[in-house]
Amino acid sequence: MPDALFEGFQLFLANIWIVPLGVLIGMFVGGMPGLTSSGTLAMLLPVLLVLPPELGLLLGVSIYAGAEMGNSFPSVMLNIPGTAGGAVTAFDGFPLMKEGKAAWALGICIMASVVGALIGGLASLTLSPQIAAIALRFGPAEICIVILFGLAVIAQLSSGGLAKGLFAGFFGLLLATTGTDPTFGTQRGTFDIVYLYDRLPIIAVLVGLLGFSEVLVYVEKGMTRLLKPGDELPQHQIGLSGIFSGLKETFKYPWELLRGGAIGVGIGAMPGAGASVATFVSYQQAVAFAKPERKAMFGKGAPEGLIAADVTNNAVVGGALVPLLTLGIPGSGSMAVLLVVMTYHGMYVGPRLFQFSGEIAYAVLISQFFAAGFILVIGIVLAFFAYRVALLNLKMMVPIISVFCLMGGFARNNFLFDMGVMVAFGCLGYIMKKFNYPVVAMLLGVILGRLFEREFMRAWRIGLDSPELFFTSVIAQLLWVLFIFTFVGPPLIRFIRRKMKGGAS
Amino acid sequence: MRFLRNYWGHLLVPGLAFAYGAFALWELTTGQFREATIIYTYVIAIPMLILGVISLVVDLRRRDAATGSEEQEAGERAGAEEPDAPGGARRVFWVVAASIVLILVLPYVGYVIGFFLYVLALLWAVELRNWVAAFIIAVIMTAVVHFVFAGLLGQDLPIGPLTFLES
Structure with missing residues (x-):
């Protein structure tokens, strides 16, 4: 191993120039609503195949890492998440932007992403076999329980009341059933519209619910500035000093960083789960373990929420590399493209990859640390220009955001119908906001609903139409205990602490 | 009619959800679907409908309870955080x-x-x-x-x- 590691490092140094290029492309792609890293990698496949394998893989991984950070920019600045995973960043990032703390929020996003990339890199470099062994024991029943962690945010973040939150969440879950049944292939709720045969276009839905609805709120209120006259911001929260203050702020939350990183690596390594599940689970955990006085801040600009989302988003990259490099199993669409590159060049795919092409595998793993460095540098430069969006006249911003929303809806499938879906959900989101229904809960249902149904049905069928499978394996039992602890644990710990303090005094 | 005129805004979201929920259940009941698909949709749609009714009742009672200056406070609770500019x-x-x-x-x-x-x-x-x-x-x-x-x-x-x- 040390020889291969050293050779990998040498190979990486010889090709280091491709990493900043990949990070830059990734950040650009991630910043464009509707475009995903997997779609871009698929688009760039001819280029990736022409390049030598080490260059192709380094470019692919760098694009993936850059995109996971890049999607934080539109989430924070415009409330338009580029991907489902980026939606969680918008929950707390955009409220901070509305308070004029965009630079500070972007600083937090950048540093959390860097830490996430480093945790992902470290974990995949040192613990790959162990992580892969555990991740592969996660069957549909276990993944289903993991998704339940994400769905539990609905109950924890219901600003308009629990009933409204749960109602919106169930409405989202019901909407997620639109399209072809993932298990039996029958079509439901499509109204015979061919564009809905596959499923409801998720990106169009989330851009509409978050971004376009916000435009309508601005328009209705006739707002010209995000900040009210007389609002004064502390100097350390704007400009370059704001960005650096945000970078430093991140380290005030070491537990959120570690927990989010671990969740990102773990769920990233599970084939089929991906960044959207990971960020929601991480966010749910951050809410669950937050102090009661901080809990109310989630969804209104809590830095912990922002950190939980971004550290996880980037740790997923390292996690997703684990099954690809150790077992030849792609955990996500981006990894599937890299698998194509590997097989095209005749690389051994599977457990013996490190034996036959160890130097390339190690070069890819090492590149994550350098990608983190480039994310930091490029991110700060971009944030320095991006935060100024908050200072623009909102009347001018309305058409700009609207065009990005429309293109965000269109970009994924290139259907005009999806633009219509975006506008329809924008109107729905606007009405929901007006009557205090939590949009986030519905979004969560729509994003995770499909995955939940697919895994639930698979587990149900494997268990021969019995729920037994959800409770029999050790991992499932452990997950249920953790799930219950998430709700019962924090108040219990606080109660015990209070008692002990009372006893001591 | 007066009820609809007074409360149309509050009825919009639950109304949409009820309409879609009713459509989904009707489609599943009348179409040819596997039992598991039907059960899954029912498990989601029924709580949604119940929770929708509860939210609506709570919303309307809150609105009814608000009069005079209280109405403004309730309006703020119901989401209208800032008075809208004319038009x-x-x-x-x-x-x-x-x-x-x-x-x-x-x-x-x-x-x-x-x-x-x-x-x-x-x-x-x-x-x-x-x-x-x-x-x-x-x-x-x-x-x-x-x-x-x-x-x-x-x-x-x-x-x-x-x-x-x-x-």
């Missing part, structure tokens, strides 16, 4: 209408003309009356769509009559 609903209508018209005419006029006019229409809707600034913003946004989305990212946008863009 807010009209502006929202124009923005939504412009977006729908754009989507409908895009295949015929193409993205260059379509987005240019759309941006102008939106700036008019939000009452920006500086036409030079509006023209510049419309040109810039159209250029962004052309160079970034259609050019660099290869999005397959309808080109309409400007066929020379095809190359």
Whole structure:
């Protein structure tokens, strides 16, 4: 191993120039609503195949890492998440932007992403076999329980009341059933519209619910500035000093960083789960373990929420590399493209990859640390220009955001119908906001609903139409205990602490 | 009718959910679906309907309880955090209408003309009356769509009559 590691490092140094290029492309792609890293990698496949394998893989991984950070920019600045995973960043990032703390929020996003990339890199470099062994024991029943962690945010973040939150969440879950049944292939709720045969276009839905609805709120209120006259911001929260203050702020939350990183690596390594599940689970955990006085801040600009989302988003990259490099199993669409590159060049795919092409595998793993460095540098430069969006006249911003929303809806499938879906959900989101229904809960249902149904049905069928499978394996039992602890644990710990303090005094 | 006139806003979201839920259940009950699919949808739709009724009742009772100065406080609780500027609903209508018209005419006029006019229409809707600034913003946004989305990212946008863009 040390020889291969050293050779990998040498190979990486010889090709280091491709990493900043990949990070830059990734950040650009991630910043464009509707475009995903997997779609871009698929688009760039001819280029990736022409390049030598080490260059192709380094470019692919760098694009993936850059995109996971890049999607934080539109989430924070415009409330338009580029991907489902980026939606969680918008929950707390955009409220901070509305308070004029965009630079500070972007600083937090950048540093959390860097830490996430480093945790992902470290974990995949040192613990790959162990992580892969555990991740592969996660069957549909276990993944289903993991998704339940994400769905539990609905109950924890219901600003308009629990009933409204749960109602919106169930409405989202019901909407997620639109399209072809993932298990039996029958079509439901499509109204015979061919564009809905596959499923409801998720990106169009989330851009509409978050971004376009916000435009309508601005328009209705006739707002010209995000900040009210007389609002004064502390100097350390704007400009370059704001960005650096945000970078430093991140380290005030070491537990959120570690927990989010671990969740990102773990769920990233599970084939089929991906960044959207990971960020929601991480966010749910951050809410669950937050102090009661901080809990109310989630969804209104809590830095912990922002950190939980971004550290996880980037740790997923390292996690997703684990099954690809150790077992030849792609955990996500981006990894599937890299698998194509590997097989095209005749690389051994599977457990013996490190034996036959160890130097390339190690070069890819090492590149994550350098990608983190480039994310930091490029991110700060971009944030320095991006935060100024908050200072623009909102009347001018309305058409700009609207065009990005429309293109965000269109970009994924290139259907005009999806633009219509975006506008329809924008109107729905606007009405929901007006009557205090939590949009986030519905979004969560729509994003995770499909995955939940697919895994639930698979587990149900494997268990021969019995729920037994959800409770029999050790991992499932452990997950249920953790799930219950998430709700019962924090108040219990606080109660015990209070008692002990009372006893001591 | 009076009930509908007074509470139409509160009824919108639950109404939509009930309509979709009813449609989903009707489709599953009358169509040919596997038992598991039907059960799964029922497990989601039934709690949604119950929770929708509860939310609606709570909302309406809260609204009814609010009178005079209390009404303003309740309004704030119900989401109207700031009083809207006059003509807010009209502006929202124009923005939504412009977006729908754009989507409908895009295949015929193409993205260059379509987005240019759309941006102008939106700036008019939000009452920006500086036409030079509006023209510049419309040109810039159209250029962004052309160079970034259609050019660099290869999005397959309808080109309409400007066929020379095809190359």
